[in-house]
Amino acid sequence: MSVRDTILSRLKATLNQPDLPFPPQDSDPLTQAERMTVTHAPGDRWAQAERFAQELNAVKGSCELLETETEARLSIISRLQLWQEEEQSARKTANAERAGDWDVLCWPLHQLQIESLPLILKEMGFKLIEPTDLHDPEQRERIRSIRAGITTVEAAFASTGSFVVGGRGANARAASLTPFRHLVVIPFSKLFATGEDWLAQMRFAGQLDAFVRQSRNLSIVTGPSKSADLEGILTMGVHGPKVVHAILFDDVHE
Amino acid sequence: MQVDFHAPYKDRVRQALSDPNLRSAVSRATDRMSDARHTSMDSIEGQKLRTQVRQMKEHVLRNWPEYLEQLETNLTSNGCTVHWAEGIEDAQAIVKDIALQNSAKLIVKSKSMATEEIHLNHAMEEAGLRVVETDLGEYIIQLADEPPSHIVAPVIHKRLEEIAEVFQEKLDMPPTREPTKMTSLARARLRQEFFAATMGISGCNFAIAETGTICIVTNEGNGRMVSSMPRVYVAVMGIEKLVPTVEDAYLQLQALCRSATGQNLTVYCSMTSGPRQEGDVDGPEQVHVVLLDNGRSRMFARGYGEALMCIRCGACLNACPVYQEIGGHAYGSTYNGPIGAVITPALAPEIGQFKELPHATSLCGACREVCPVKIDLPRLLLDLRSDLVQQGVSPKSEAWGIKSYASLMSSRRTYESLGKMASIGSNVYAGLSGGNIKFMPPPLNGWTAYRDFAPFAPKSFRHWWRQRKKLRGQT
Numbered sequence: 227m228s229v230r231d232t233i234l235s236r237l238k239a240t241l242n243q244p245d246l247p248f249p250p251q252d253s254d255p256l257t258q259a260e261r262m263t264v265t266h267a268p269g270d271r272w273a274q275a276e277r278f279a280q281e282l283n284a285v286k287g288s289c290e291l292l293e294t295e296t297e298a299r300l301s302i303i304s305r306l307q308l309w310q311e312e313e314q315s316a317r318k319t320a321n322a323e324r325a326g327d328w329d330v331l332c333w334p335l336h337q338l339q340i341e342s343l344p345l346i347l348k349e350m351g352f353k354l355i356e357p358t359d360l361h362d363p364e365q366r367e368r369i370r371s372i373r374a375g376i377t378t379v380e381a382a383f384a385s386t387g388s389f390v391v392g393g394r395g396a397n398a399r400a401a402s403l404t405p406f407r408h409l410v411v412i413p414f415s416k417l418f419a420t421g422e423d424w425l426a427q428m429r430f431a432g433q434l435d436a437f438v439r440q441s442r443n444l445s446i447v448t449g450p451s452k453s454a455d456l457e458g459i460l461t462m463g464v465h466g467p468k469v470v471h472a473i474l475f476d477d478v479h480e
Numbered sequence: 481m482q483v484d485f486h487a488p489y490k491d492r493v494r495q496a497l498s499d500p501n502l503r504s505a506v507s508r509a510t511d512r513m514s515d516a517r518h519t520s521m522d523s524i525e526g527q528k529l530r531t532q533v534r535q536m537k538e539h540v541l542r543n544w545p546e547y548l549e550q551l552e553t554n555l556t557s558n559g560c561t562v563h564w565a566e567g568i569e570d571a572q573a574i575v576k577d578i579a580l581q582n583s584a585k586l587i588v589k590s591k592s593m594a595t596e597e598i599h600l601n602h603a604m605e606e607a608g609l610r611v612v613e614t615d616l617g618e619y620i621i622q623l624a625d626e627p628p629s630h631i632v633a634p635v636i637h638k639r640l641e642e643i644a645e646v647f648q649e650k651l652d653m654p655p656t657r658e659p660t661k662m663t664s665l666a667r668a669r670l671r672q673e674f675f676a677a678t679m680g681i682s683g684c685n686f687a688i689a690e691t692g693t694i695c696i697v698t699n700e701g702n703g704r705m706v707s708s709m710p711r712v713y714v715a716v717m718g719i720e721k722l723v724p725t726v727e728d729a730y731l732q733l734q735a736l737c738r739s740a741t742g743q744n745l746t747v748y749c750s751m752t753s754g755p756r757q758e759g760d761v762d763g764p765e766q767v768h769v770v771l772l773d774n775g776r777s778r779m780f781a782r783g784y785g786e787a788l789m790c791i792r793c794g795a796c797l798n799a800c801p802v803y804q805e806i807g808g809h810a811y812g813s814t815y816n817g818p819i820g821a822v823i824t825p826a827l828a829p830e831i832g833q834f835k836e837l838p839h840a841t842s843l844c845g846a847c848r849e850v851c852p853v854k855i856d857l858p859r860l861l862l863d864l865r866s867d868l869v870q871q872g873v874s875p876k877s878e879a880w881g882i883k884s885y886a887s888l889m890s891s892r893r894t895y896e897s898l899g900k901m902a903s904i905g906s907n908v909y910a911g912l913s914g915g916n917i918k919f920m921p922p923p924l925n926g927w928t929a930y931r932d933f934a935p936f937a938p939k940s941f942r943h944w945w946r947q948r949k950k951l952r953g954q955t
């Protein structure tokens with residue numbers, strides 16, 4: 227018998243014991259109807275956006291809430307500029323500019339649905355790096371030193387300040403993972419009160435199973451990377467981004 | 481002073497107890513985590529969450545083989561390769577073979593208890609492969625050549641000064657005790673390894689049967705790194721780490737994070753359902769999942785199935801007065817604290833191999849109160865003790881002790897008033913014998929066979945606990 231069959235038949239034999247102390251005979255699954263929602267974020271989209279910001283701030287991220295796409299565009303540009311200046315002034319030498327300073331690792335920016343954003347960023351001198359194959363040594367090397375990444379999200383949850391990033395097609399997992407700073411752009415249409423709400427909606431639409439499988443990788447992210455391993459002292463940016471800044475904008479206008 | 485892992489149990493405990501630095505480091509950290517857990521569970525319907533997670537896990541175990549088969553089918557149809565391992569040797573061999581087939585010389589690893597259990601690093605290194613732990617805490621203890629001492633916080637036993645010494649010695653760090661500098665150094669070093677490694681290894685916090693998805697949670701992001709950057713990704717999971725649906729996974733995730741560190745959610749929950757496909761920018765080209773039994777099916781058959789619902793949050797360690805005093809290394813096993821005292825003997829080929837562990841507890845019940853799955857750890861510990869007696873491993877007097885203990889525990893008033901008498905009596909005796917009581921007459925020698933008998937505290941645990949709760953403004 228294979229190891230697999232041995233293990234499975236041992237489990238089956240145990241479950242057939244009439245006097246097995248555990249688990250109880252009538253162990254019903256937790257149904258959709260009874261499963262609880264752990265945290266809540268009541269109110270309309272703006273109330274939820276505010277809650278998202280509050281929760282993200284609480285875990286040392288930062289957030290801006292904007293009314294229009296135009297404002298979002300401006301904010302993205304000025305945030306990237308600010309970061310670039312900060313990088314340079316953090317270096318102590320004169321003439322601190324480095325070739326890679328203008329590189330931004332990103333998902334194809336048309337996904338952000340912000341008109342002419344890629345064009346403006348390019349005109350300002352930013353290089354939008356959209357790798358095609360990160361197992362290619364040259365491309366891998368290229369992204370190593372990139373300090374900023376931009377992505378959008380699959381969904382965001384107000385009650386915990388979390389967002390979900392996928393990992394397939396042109397959407398590099400690395401864009402939200404390897405840079406020192408992550409700029410995450412979240413249209414209100416992707417914002418849900420809770421993770422449970424999002425899952426319920428996907429389940430109801432009959433998409434959940436296929437979505438999870440076809441994403442290959444989904445990461446739920448709640449704030450910047452951190453550790454408390456050094457005697458309980460909180461340190462930020464251990465492996466993932468040290469800075470997570472979210473730009474939420476109203477694309478719904480209810 | 482360090483605890484010598486190879487010393488006999490009693491000596492390890494003595495070594496741990498005689499190290500004031502260890503005790504203060506451990507008790508400070510466990511208090512902090514306990515407080516965070518408490519606040520976090522109090523801010524939601526904590527009881528309901530615990531009840532629901534338990535219901536879900538009970539259901540999984542009642543239908544265990546079916547869920548395992550479902551997981552296997554879905555992982556396979558997603559393009560993952562599933563391996564089954566009966567014990568330590570074949571699990572090691574499976575992972576080694578994957579590495580050799582892919583000519584992987586360098587392996588990056590994220591924190592995983594299952595791989596500790598199978599001593600994977602040691603086996604890989606013997607085969608000439610380099611394994612780098614990437615969780616900051618695990619990285620530190622790997623540099624210091626020590627095992628982890630806590631399920632969630634592996635380096636809980638070390639103070640900042642000691643960690644700085646390790647970094648200075650092993651990484652040539654200039655003298656500093658600046659946590660941010662130490663973290664940046666580790667980030668830079670480990671970043672090199674992530675980009676160079678061919679293979680990544682992780683454990684698995686839970687696997688979703690309906691979609692064939694492996695979930696790992698980290699705060700640092702190393703879990704995402706090991707499952708995304710290298711060409712080959714291997715997840716080693718205990719066969720009990722199953723949840724039926726995506727919604728169940730999200731429920732358990734929240735119970736885990738709140739119980740472990742008091743967070744609403746950890747920074748990252750990384751869910752892998754399959755390898756990279758044509759057109760994907762990154763992600764592993766191969767995903768292997770090793771389903772590890774290593775005593776779990778035996779433990780189930782022995783009647784200790786309740787402990788297989790454990791989600792490894794570490795809350796019972798943080799709440800345990802014994803763990804707080806002696807830390808993790810004194811247990812001398814991969815899993816420590818109350819849950820370790822149950823599953824280490826229960827998973828072993830013979831429960832008598834770890835006969836001391838079920839005694840490394842005060843049976844105060846604090847662990848049961850905090851467990852997110854409501855596992856009745858004190859009862860399981862008593863079951864183990866009585867099994868040990870039945871197998872002739874423990875003295876008969878122990879059986880008498882257990883019976884009386886069980887009847888005592890069943891009536892709180894008797895327990896408390898007897899406790900008070902014992903407190904007075906034992907302190908007088910200890911005063912006479914100059915400290916701890918190393919020998920007691922039968923039937924009480926059942927106790928001193930495994931440990932010194934400390935004089936009862938002037939205040940009972942329950943009394944102390946009530947006061948502590950009052951201080952925190954709870955009833």
Ligand code: SF4
Nearest residue numbers: 790791793794796851
């Ligand atoms: S036994 Fe319960 S409290 Fe202890 S680690 Fe497991 S789940 Fe957490």
